[in-house]
Amino acid sequence: MxxxxxxxxxxxxxxxxxxxxxxxxxxxxxxxxxxxxxxxxxxxxxxxxxxxxxxxxxxxxxxxxxxxxxxxxxxxxxxxxxxLPKEKKGSLMTFGVEILCDLMGWFIIIGAVGRYFTKSDQIYLYSAIINVVALVAIGGGLLYLILQQLKKGAFEEKMSTSAIIKAGLVGTGTFGLFMGILYFTDKLGPLVNITWFAQLGAGSALLLISYLMKRDRTKRY
Structure with missing residues (x-):
């Protein structure tokens, strides 16, 4: 096999x-x-x-x-x-969790690095939850759009000017939306003490889980 x-x-x-x-x-x-x-x-x-x-x-x-x-x-x-048959539901759920761990892992690690330089050991709980949910939702939507563009552009000789402009607008809009959410949901909820090192460890653990799941997925028979 x-x-x-x-x-x-x-x-x-x-x-x-x-x-x-x-x-x-x-x-x-x-x-x-x-x-x-x-x-x-x-x-x-x-x-x-x-x-x-x-x-x-x-x-x-x-x-x-x-x-x-x-x-x-x-x-x-x-x-x-x-x-072609569809992937099994269990495999799709596993793939979704893999992507989710990857996104959250990098987000948490980037946040940990930022907090290392600001010397802050406190985060706003509700803000953190909203930011993670926003990241997952926007990341999932962006992935869907990328796949749709791949399907659409697979048989085009070259990317049209309108498609390039559209891709640029979507990328800019997505980034702006996420930054807007970060700005307007700042300082919500109770303060929770979490050191930057603990946050770094949590993010690294999620990336490790994602890596192990990917390795297992690509070794399926």
């Missing part, structure tokens, strides 16, 4: 064996399929590997990706996505 991580590595390695034209075509399919994170990761990568093997054999016969998969990669990719 081959673990998911090895399948991904093998797919990325085999891509380099394709001609430039065929690799450009296949990369569109790859990005589009991988952007559908709700699909079974293992089976998605296995299908991509089968496609790669088929295309490499076709290349030896002088055929192109268009000859093999057709002139409409978007339609072909949609057929693949429709045929």
């Amino acid at each position: 081959v673990i998911v991580k090895k399948i991904i590595a093998e797919n990325n390695k085999k891509r380099k064996l394709l001609t430039k034209e065929n690799q450009a075509y296949f990369d569109k399919l790859l990005v589009y399929v991988r952007a559908h994170v709700l699909l079974s990761e293992r089976q998605s990568e296995e299908v991509l590997m089968e496609m790669l093997d088929h295309l490499l054999i076709a290349e030896e016969e002088g055929k192109t990706a268009v000859d093999v998969f057709g002139p409409n990669p978007k339609a072909y990719a949609d057929d693949i996505v429709d045929a």
Whole structure:
């Protein structure tokens, strides 16, 4: 049995064996399929590997990706996505917790570093809770938008000016929203004594949990 991580590595390695034209075509399919994170990761990568093997054999016969998969990669990719099974609910929940621990871990560590320089051992409880909830909500929304853009842009030759402007506005707006929440929810609730070192330890623990969950996820059969 081959673990998911090895399948991904093998797919990325085999891509380099394709001609430039065929690799450009296949990369569109790859990005589009991988952007559908709700699909079974293992089976998605296995299908991509089968496609790669088929295309490499076709290349030896002088055929192109268009000859093999057709002139409409978007339609072909949609057929693949429709045929692939969804990831198990338990796996999706685990992935969500993994991302959550990662986001919160970095947020807490950054806060700990800031408190180290300000020499403060107190935090406002309600403010901290609101900030964490905001981080998770905004981070989740931003991740969703990124995945949607990957799906939409997978079959575009280059990113349009309007898409670049939109991405810039979304990024700026997201950052502004989060900073606004930090500003307007400052000093809410009772003061709680937590040293910067303890906060640093908590953040590091969350990052460790995220890392272990990711390692376990990529080793699933």
